[in-house]
Amino acid sequence: MTQGTGMMDQKLVTAARRAVEAAREANEAASADGLTPTSVKENLERVLQESNAVLEAAESTSRRRQTFAEFTSLLGEELQEAAEESMSEATKAAERTLRQAKSLIEDHFHIDEAFRMLGPLRQDSNRARDMHDWFNLVALLPVIYLNLRNWCCVTFSVSLLRNTIMEQSVVQMWHGEVFQEFWWTTLAYFVLDIIWVMVLPDCVKSPGVILKHHLATVGYIFIPKLRPEHGWLMGACMIVEVNTWFLIARRALNKRGDRAFTTGVSFWKSVRTLWISTCFYLSWFVIRLVIYPYLLIVITREWIKESNRVGTPLNLIAITPVMQCVFIFLNVKWTLDLIRSKLKGRATSKGL
Incomplete structure (x- = not known):
């Protein structure tokens, strides 16, 4: 693997990580704001998922170009990071699924994450x-x-x-x-x-x-x-x-x-x-x-x-x-x- 290719791979991975972090912050801000339309929250969730997919692809490409020794030395750290990210995404998905299945009233009332009723549900454009x-x-x-x-x-x-x-x-x-x-x-x-x-x-x-x-x-x-x-x-x-x-x-x-x-x-x-x-x-x-x-x-x-x-x-x-x-x-x-x-x-x- 040449030095130029390695630097390019590293820049790609760094940019992908920044995109994931930005998407995560935007998603958390939208979730914290009770007035954010459901469609926006869903789109931000999708952006976060796609950003994670890009990051995984970039890291996978970079790892494939590493030598066997470099790969084995980083294996534990990479697996730990991937496991933590997977666990985080799985937890969010599970919470989202449970909330969607919680009750009929969530389709008609504005309910926050703590299941507090904040008033009538403001409908997004549909x-x-x-x-x-x-x-x-x-x-x-x-x-x-x-x-x-x-x-x-x-x-x-x-x-x-x-x-x-x-x-x-x-x-x-x-x-x-x-x-x-x-x-x-x-x-x-x-x-x-x-x-x-x-x-x-x-x-x-x-x-x-x-x-x-x-x-x-x-x-x-x-x-x-x-x-x-x-x-x-x-x-x-x-x-x-x-x-x-x-x-x-x-x-x-x-x-x-x-x-x-x-x-x-x-x-x-x-x-x-x-x-x-x-x-x-x-x-x-x-x-x-x-x-x-x-x-x-x-x-x-x-x-x-x-x-x-x-x-x-x-x-x-x-x-x-x-x-x-x-x-x-x-x-x-x-x-x-x-x-x-x-x-x-x-x-x-x-x-x-």
Whole structure:
């Protein structure tokens, strides 16, 4: 290896190391700043990864040109440095993965590294996501409307006033007069959304998860299609789309993450933001924490009836209690995450 080539290799390695250090500092600064958009953080992570790849390639080229004696003398140091860098990157990747899998609320609220809620999530520029949000806001309305038309609100109201709601079977509240219209509209919504996500995967953060969820839901709603007497099951579970609508509306109608009645926020937007937020929290509590656990009791009773009728617990309705338990578990987890992050954020704002 000539002296000129060795000096050139050394300069290349030094420059690559400076690039890695600069990328790491920029990445740490972006992570520390809570206002940095998610897209910028992701791009900086990618810059850091690419810088590390360049450094590794430069060091590899330099090492290949060293003599065997030089290589063996530096082997321990090089391996130690590489191991430390790999461990650092692996730790960051693991932390990032855990944070991404932590909770649904991180997609809709500004959550810092300590899992403190800092307010509404300020959305970065993403036209595909915005179009998809508005598609959901429009497409979910007929699904919700047709679902509500299948329920006898009078029976529900009387039972609520007489405090006999727990004695009143949810099956009796379901008349299903427009069930076919409701079923086909729901199917059309999920099929269109599946196609949308497949064509424009950037419209959601986790397209694979969304597609699996939609495919499972499509399979699930075929139970009441095959057994219309269980149409109430689909209607009861799909009532959660009311909360989903407000969840999406919070993001689509407040992309800047403004707080109601603060400086620079108009009165109309403050009223609208407050109304949507109130409806979101109210529907979250009523549907996810009251109706869904109550439905588990009803669904279990129906499964027992079906088991006695067919003579085996392994029947078409057997999957429904299991699925309902999964839904309840997720709803409770997300609620605890929501409360925990809000309490942490409130304590931070008070300087505790």
